[in-house]
Amino acid sequence: MFLAVLVALMCSCNSNKFKVSGTVEGAGDTTTLFLETSVNGNWLFVDSVVTSDGKFAFSEDAPEYPNIYRLGYRDKSIYFPIDSIDNIEIKTSIKKFDEYYTLAGSDNAVKMMNIDRQAAAFAKKGDTSSDAFNKWKDELSRNLVKDPAGIVSFYLINKFIGDKPLFDPLDKKDFKIIGAVTNAFANFRPNDPRTGYMVDNFKLGLSQRRSENAPRDTLVATEASLIDIKLQDKKGKMQSLQEVASHGNVVVLNFTMQSQSFSPSLNRLLNEMYTKYKSRGFEIFQVSLDDNEAQWMQAVSSLPWIVMRDPNGEYSTYAGAYNITSIPAVFIIGRNGEIVERVTNIEQLETSLTKYM
Numbered sequence: 001m002f003l004a005v006l007v008a009l010m011c012s013c014n015s016n017k018f019k020v021s022g023t024v025e026g027a028g029d030t031t032t033l034f035l036e037t038s039v040n041g042n043w044l045f046v047d048s049v050v051t052s053d054g055k056f057a058f059s060e061d062a063p064e065y066p067n068i069y070r071l072g073y074r075d076k077s078i079y080f081p082i083d084s085i086d087n088i089e090i091k092t093s094i095k096k097f098d099e100y101y102t103l104a105g106s107d108n109a110v111k112m113m114n115i116d117r118q119a120a121a122f123a124k125k126g127d128t129s130s131d132a133f134n135k136w137k138d139e140l141s142r143n144l145v146k147d148p149a150g151i152v153s154f155y156l157i158n159k160f161i162g163d164k165p166l167f168d169p170l171d172k173k174d175f176k177i178i179g180a181v182t183n184a185f186a187n188f189r190p191n192d193p194r195t196g197y198m199v200d201n202f203k204l205g206l207s208q209r210r211s212e213n214a215p216r217d218t219l220v221a222t223e224a225s226l227i228d229i230k231l232q233d234k235k236g237k238m239q240s241l242q243e244v245a246s247h248g249n250v251v252v253l254n255f256t257m258q259s260q261s262f263s264p265s266l267n268r269l270l271n272e273m274y275t276k277y278k279s280r281g282f283e284i285f286q287v288s289l290d291d292n293e294a295q296w297m298q299a300v301s302s303l304p305w306i307v308m309r310d311p312n313g314e315y316s317t318y319a320g321a322y323n324i325t326s327i328p329a330v331f332i333i334g335r336n337g338e339i340v341e342r343v344t345n346i347e348q349l350e351t352s353l354t355k356y357m
Contacts, residue, residue: 018082020071021057022090024097029053031073031094035060038068040197041158065192066151073097079116080109081151108152115140115156123161137166141177148184154194157181169205172315178202206320226338227321229253229287231308234300239308241285242337249281250356251333252349255316255324257289258299266328266346267303273350274305280357281335289313289327332356 020035034048035058046069049056066083071090076098080088088109092101099120103113122133144153157178159166167174182202185195229241245251254270256263270284284305290296291313300307310316322329330349334340334356341356343349 016062016085017059018062018085019057019059019087020069020080020082020090021088022055022092024051024054024056024073024092024094026094027051027054027056034072036070036072036077037063038070040194043070065189065194067194068151068155078103079155080112081106081155083108083151108150111152112155115152115159119159119161119166128161128164141173144177145180148181149188153181154185154198157198169201172312175205175315178205206315226333227318229285229308229318231287231310231318233306233308234297234303239285239306244283244285244306245333245337247283248335249283250277250335250353251283251285252353253322253331253333253339254284254286255289255319255322255327255329256286257327258296259290259292260327262328263299269346269349270305271303273353277353277357282353282357287316287318289316289319 024031024033029050029052031051031054032048033051033056035046036043037046038044046060047058049058062084063082066081068079069082070077070079072078073094074097078090078092078098078101080090080103082088083106086106086109088103088105090101090103092098101113103109118136122128122130122136127133140156144156147153157167165174167177169175169178179202182198185192185198189195226242226245229239231239233239241251241253252270252273254266256266270286274282274284286300286303286305286307288296288300288307288309289312290299290309293309293311296309310318316324319329322331328346330343330346331339332341332343332352341352343352
């Protein structure tokens, strides 16, 4: 009875482990391999083993959340995911350690192997801007958004090919993919230690994008309280915020998205104020960040004030220049043509507005 309980306890203790084992062709009894784990952009040593006739095995505590690991030999590494108690098998050789290897034991491990093989092939040819590469990357993107909160998705948006990121935050299309994965982790894996790291990287990427694409007006933002915005309105006429604000009117500058659920109630509120104060020198300058132009056009067709759509959408350099981190965002521009207030509570907009009328 005691022996049975002891065996049960031993099985229980050993059950919460993952294993990595395999064979390295050409390795003898003195070849050292090491296992490392990814921790927010850094690699931490886990353990090392010496092969026995080319065979090796690791057994480690299962991670609380899925993570990326790598098996290393000298300066070469093989990457794979571990989700709880996976049993990963690796077959490779000393001469082609990180090139001609096979992974088995989990579907995600096989996916990563195939991805890394293809990426290495493109890198070897110096072929990371060809149609074939872009087609492969598009396919990756489609598969990635099917499981944006998956560990392979995390791996992909942090992967480099040579010294270039596979998904570049300065590329609009790539940044949407990065955002989709970051958002999925934030929603479905809020306690995952990778989530905070991804959110911080996303914010950094957003800052880099805005800095890279900032309009010239942004450079003088510290010298003038009003940064000009020049966009076409719904009739195709170019509108300038500085021009509108130079006529001595009180102007409400509003960044919004007509596709969002808050939009109808916001527009009703703005319409009430526009009707009430228009004859007293009042104007609304509304910038929409919607992606779909046709839907935006339909939504604003009956709005009587100045409405424009920034084709850069959520990556609007104007929104970046005004430090917009959430929408709707509202500013009041006084009759002197300068910003006099940023309204943080939309329900208090009219109360704030009357001070300047």
